[in-house]
Amino acid sequence: MTFLVRLARSQAGASVAATLLALAAVTLVVIAGGYDIGHAATALWNGSVGSPYSFFTGTLLRATPLIIVGLAVAVAFQAGVLNIGAEGQLLAGAATAVAAGLSMAAWPGWISVPVELVAGMAAGAAWAGIAAVLKRRFGVLEVISTLMLNFIALFGVSYLVRGPLQEPTHIYPQTASLAASARLPVIIPGQRLHLGFVAAVVLAIVAWWFIRSTAGGFRIRVVGAGAAAAASAGRVNVDRVVFGAFLASGALAGLGGAVQVTGVTYALFEGISPGYGYTAIAVALLARLNPLAVIVAGIFFGGLEAGGAGMQRDAGVPSGFVSVIEALVVLGVLAVDRARILAGERGQPTTGEQAA
Amino acid sequence: MTDAAFALSLRGVTKQFGSTVALDGAQFDVRAGTLHALLGENGAGKTTLMRLAFGMLRPDAGTIEAGGTARHWRSSADAIAAGIGMVHQHFLLVPAMTVAENVSLGDRGLFRGFDPRVAADRVRRIGAETGLVLDPAARVADLPVGAQQRLEIIKALARDAKILILDEPTAVLSSAESQELYSWLRSFVTRGCTAVLITHKVREALAIADDVTVLRRGRAVLSGRPRELAESAVIAAMIGSAATDEVQLPAAGSTAGVSVISLQHVSMTDGRGVHRLRDVSMEVCAGEIVGIAGVEGSGQHELLRVLAGRLAPDGGGVRLPARIGFVPEDRLRDALIPTMTLVENLALKEAGSARGSVRWTSYEARALGTIRKHDVHTSGVCSLASALSGGNQQKFVLGRELEGSPDALVVENPTRGLDIRATSLVLAELRSARASGVAVAMYSSDLDEVLSIADRMIVCFDGRATDTPVEADAVARALLGLS
Structure with missing residues (x-):
């Protein structure tokens, strides 16, 4: 345990410590549930990283939307905007990208795919924009408005796949499939991993650079860390920065949806997102809002989900345990943070303060 | 007079928050059956003192007696049980609940049922006995502020409070409501109860209280009966200008340069429609320190922000230089x-104006230069601001705002919470800024401090700014609007 305490003192260590604790706790529960832990662990391993197929088509394929949407959440949280509506923004992006793609079946891929992605981003930004305007004009808490908008988006998709966007035979509640030219290309022959994963990694690097090295990124951080000081000492237009970060977050989440439909599902249907928008919150928190760490956290959670499916299939252990791990990781990170704040308040110097 | 004659007595109480000394051996005696006004400027320690009396805080040193018995409150529940009630400046009410429900909140007993009729009867009974009448079924959110305050008092009375502490009760009231409250408090003490009124309104306190105590920098500096005390003496005790002969006149030959900041007929109204600034015209010139004084809420808060370009007035002309440093009161x-x-x-x-990429290496060098030049004690430029002591935080802020030779510097209570050494360092920084030609405007709630450094004085009263001689008596009169 002292090892964990020492580990938790560093930034990245806190996340690692929380993850280890969560895994340990779930291991105990799995054993207590009468399952063969060795069998379960093997299945989890095989399902996530055990073979090239499980790694590329399992883990990384699932990590792709988690990374992109995780970035969306990280950008918003950095600015102090508690956007928990990434799920709805993702759905808005997915629906709009499909609509755009279906209407451009005859166009060459180098035109239709970028148009689909941009349409998805615009739709995500617009969906977030509703909550952003409500916040700016009327002071509506974004936690509530974005959460409510998630449900509206969900039912909006239900309507679209049974109404205006339903496939031509009108039998299944889904859209027609995108033309081959309107899909994101696969990057490894024989696997389903598509160009979206590369885009996600590049995007994370760009976001990291933006937050760390540009004036706009610095404004986002100061507004999130101390809005009053940003306005008074920095003369930052706080409302505008918050609004911009909110829209950027929505655009990223919308892109996540667009990438998912153009890279994986090729069509819109109701279960298109198994809660990526919510898991992305866990991803962002585990990464402590650092865009580069979002890549690692996204792949970790992607691996858990892929492995969880394998665990259920091969070892009969419910994949719900994976959700428990995810939730415990978030609680662990928050608890470690809180403990550190309390330790700081008790006057334990973290940076070797020199009294004057 | 024996101790038993005091309803409440705090002796030698000291309370420290981190490195800030809020109370420094304060003494406070309240005679039973009187209305006692506790006066002091913002930050003098009034609220802390009363929170000690009410058991919300524990003293680091000193004793608390209530009803002639030494008390060691573990929490405010103990104080309530001993018959002390407190009405906080910011009401502690549940807006969505009714009057009766709010009064019943905090009743002891986990499984005792809540009976709306019993609760309503209690509110009516208190109304009949004390004259504080409220509709038990009214929702708190629908009540005007004055009625909400009445409810806070009813809440305390419902727990049989014999000693009532009110923290700045008239801050939110209209003058008619204030008069109503005062006459009720008078009848309350006539029945043998005791009331403590925390306020910074000198004139009202002297008009209605039986006794007054003035707190300054955590110590009781003056105590007595209103009729024995001159208004100006009370003001002087509050903001500290007892020794008139110590006042330094402006150094000979201090010639102010060109006008740097200029306000013409500036006016401003806050969100509630209260006039904060009325027709203010003033200038701050290069190489001078303009001292600003004002009793809390006289408009100086807004005036400083207009001078610093942080707040745009509703009307009037403002001419500001390109670079203005601003050191606000609440640095954290x-x-x-x-x-x-x-x-x-x-x-x-530069967060608001920066474009493109941020050159962190250049900022690092500038931060290093600032901590060296202004003697900021820290383990390095990469330590967190929270890791610095208050004095070093303030030196860093001042250094940052003076960096790059600004044309003007606006400072608000720059020595708040600092020890003597840090205070003198900060004041020395301001003097050297003046020497290098910066136009400085400085507000301090400590009159000694402003008078010791200012070349000119401007006093705020009721939103107006008046030029005043740099002299304690004249300033004290102007603070009351008597000039």
Whole structure:
């Protein structure tokens, strides 16, 4: 345990410590549930990283939307905007990208795919924009408005796949499939991993650079860390920065949806997102809002989900345990943070303060 | 007079928050059956003193007696049980609940049922006995502020409070409501109960209280009956200008340069429609320190922000230079981001105007230069602002705002919470800024401090700014609007 305490003192260590604790706790529960832990662990391993197929088509394929949407959440949280509506923004992006793609079946891929992605981003930004305007004009808490908008988006998709966007035979509640030219290309022959994963990694690097090295990124951080000081000492237009970060977050989440439909599902249907928008919150928190760490956290959670499916299939252990791990990781990170704040308040110097 | 004659007595109480001394051996005696006004400027320690009396805080040193018995409150529940009630400046009410429900909140007993009729009867009974009448079924959110305050008092009376502490009760009331409250308090003490009124309104306190005590910098500096005390003496005790002969006149030959900041007929109204600034015209010139004084809420808060370009007035002309440094009173809220490093806090200065990429190496060098030049004690430029002591935080803020030779500097209570050494360092910084030609405007709630450094004085009263001689008596009169 002292090892964990020492580990938790560093930034990245806190996340690692929380993850280890969560895994340990779930291991105990799995054993207590009468399952063969060795069998379960093997299945989890095989399902996530055990073979090239499980790694590329399992883990990384699932990590792709988690990374992109995780970035969306990280950008918003950095600015102090508690956007928990990434799920709805993702759905808005997915629906709009499909609509755009279906209407451009005859166009060459180098035109239709970028148009689909941009349409998805615009739709995500617009969906977030509703909550952003409500916040700016009327002071509506974004936690509530974005959460409510998630449900509206969900039912909006239900309507679209049974109404205006339903496939031509009108039998299944889904859209027609995108033309081959309107899909994101696969990057490894024989696997389903598509160009979206590369885009996600590049995007994370760009976001990291933006937050760390540009004036706009610095404004986002100061507004999130101390809005009053940003306005008074920095003369930052706080409302505008918050609004911009909110829209950027929505655009990223919308892109996540667009990438998912153009890279994986090729069509819109109701279960298109198994809660990526919510898991992305866990991803962002585990990464402590650092865009580069979002890549690692996204792949970790992607691996858990892929492995969880394998665990259920091969070892009969419910994949719900994976959700428990995810939730415990978030609680662990928050608890470690809180403990550190309390330790700081008790006057334990973290940076070797020199009294004057 | 024996101790038993005191309803409440705090002796030698000391309370420290981190490195800030809020109370420094304060003494406070309240005679039973009197209305006692506790006066002092913002930050003098009034609220802390009363929170000790009410058991919300525990003293580091000193004794608390209530009803002639030494008390060691573990929490405010103990104080309530001993018959003390407190009405906080910010009401502690549940807006969505009714009057009766709010009064019943905090009743003991986990499984005792809540009976709306019993609760309503209790509110009516208190109304009949004390004259504080409220509809038990009214929703708190629908009540005007004055009625909400009445409810706070009813809440205390419902727990049989014999000693009532009110923290700045008239701050939110209209003058008619204030008069109503005062006459009720008078009848309350006539029945043998005791009331303590925390306020900074000198004239009202002297008019209605049986006794007054003045707190300044955590000590009781004056205590007595209103008729024995001159208004100006009370003001002087509050803001500290007892020794008129110590006042320094402006150094001979201090010639002010060109006008740097100029306000013409500036006016301003806050969100509630209250006039904060009325027709204010003033200038701040290069190479001078303009001292600003004002009793809390006289408009100086807004005036400083207009001078610093942080607030746009509703009307009037404002001429400001391109570069203005601003050192606000609440440095951990408005000047620094505690969770960020000193480098980032230096870069914060340009956060609003910066374009493109941020050159962190240049900010790092500038932060290093600032901590060296202004003698900021820290382990390095990458330590968090929160890791610095208050004095070093303030030196860093001042250094940051003076960096790059600004044309003007506006400072608000720059020595708040600092020890003597840090205070003198900060004042020396302001003097050297003046020497280098910066136009300085400085507000301090400590009159000694402003008078010791200012070349000219401007006193705020009721939103107006008046030129006043740099002299304690004249300033004290102007603070009351008597000039």
